[in-house]
Amino acid sequence: MTVKRSIVLGTGSYLPERRLTNEDLAQMVDTSDEWIVQRTGIRARHIAAEGELTSDLAVAAARKALEASGVDAGDIDLIILATATPDNTFPATAVTVQNKLGLTSGFAFDVHAVCSGFVYAVATADAYLRTGMARRALVIGAETFSRILDWEDRTTCVLFGDGAGAVVLEAADGEGTTADRGVLTSHLRSDGSHKDKLYVDGGPSSTGTVGHLRMQGKEVFRHAVSMVTDVVEAAFEATGTDANALDWFIPHQANRRIIDASAKKLGIDPAKVVITLEDHGNTSAASIPLALDRAVRDGRVARGDLVMLEAMGGGFTWGATLLRW
Ligand code: ACO
Secondary structure, eight states, rough: OOOEEEEEEEEEOOOEEEEEEHHHHHHSSSSOOOHHHHHHOEEEEEEETTTTTTHHHHHHHHHHHHHHTTOOOGOOOOOEEEEESSSSSOOOOOOOOOOHHHHSSEEEEOOOOOGGGHHHHHHHHHHHHHHSOEEEEEEEEEEEGGOOOOOOOOOHHTTTEEEEEEEEEEEEEEETTTTSSSSEEEEEEEEEGGGGEEESSTTTTSHHHHHHEEEEEHHHHHHHHHHHHHHHHHHHHHHHHTTTSSSSEEOOOOOHHHHHHHHHTTTTTTTBBBOHHHHHHHHHOOOOOOHHHHHHTTSSSSSTTTEEEEEEEEEEEEEEEEOEE
């Protein structure tokens, strides 16, 4: 049976020039490199320059993804940008990205699922491509979390950073088996009863301000592993695959301990886990495409590989996508 699949043509990513190390942070708040590395695995994060916007990071990553794909920007008819840190309350930052890429055709919108945003965006693009509403999609995760951090709160400001990553997806025919290239299955979940565990204390409708990120770290940690493993297992079950069949596990890059515990619970060989968080911290919706792009460019992820993407974040939201490269 012929089915439509969304195959990845290429990837790209971008990190702002300014690198803030744990030692730099120790000059700003009462913390240490040792504490941050031991609890999170993070060694540095990148901070957008003054005037450098989420859309600028997104465009930089998008251009690299387009170049890697051999696709002209003009051939893109759908742009989905996952972000929790848009340039403005509106218009959608995706539309600004569309404009900065010189496009006036097709359609663009933002997806807001915080750290799960990239998985949500890939699943959404896949749905549009499979139904024929679009043929070639640019899916981006881009964030400037440095703008919503409370830089006096050591329990949160050490964890996050700015960055962007992107993929180009194209609709192609598949056989309807797990041997097909492209997105094989996606599983998305949310549960708003966890809102107070990770949120921003401002917004256009509540305070009229942007607000700052607030988090009950232990509570997030407590739920993260079970939520992540739940959706990854759902993806295995839906496709009749398992941890042994997987070539690469590319998790949201929030915290090394969450990643290690999730991989262990799922029985995934640590050698198959892609971890880049030491260089960029938690970049929310940008973290998966940042890690993915690194693993593609250094030759780890290769044609035919089975790749699992997963994330969990504010809301809570969580999700997983299984695809064949
Ligand atoms: N430097 C030094 N000490 C610190 C820091 C810091 N940056 N932050 C907190 N501490 C102190 C605390 O004040 C506390 O001191 P006390 O014992 O004197 O009260 C001590 O360290 C222990 O604090 P805990 O909060 O208990 O530390 P914990 O071991 O839980 O680690 C952490 C905190 C890293 C936030 C952990 O809870 C965690 O990883 N949670 C998951 C959060 C996460 O990854 N969020 C990302 C967003 S969600 C997502 O993307 C999935």
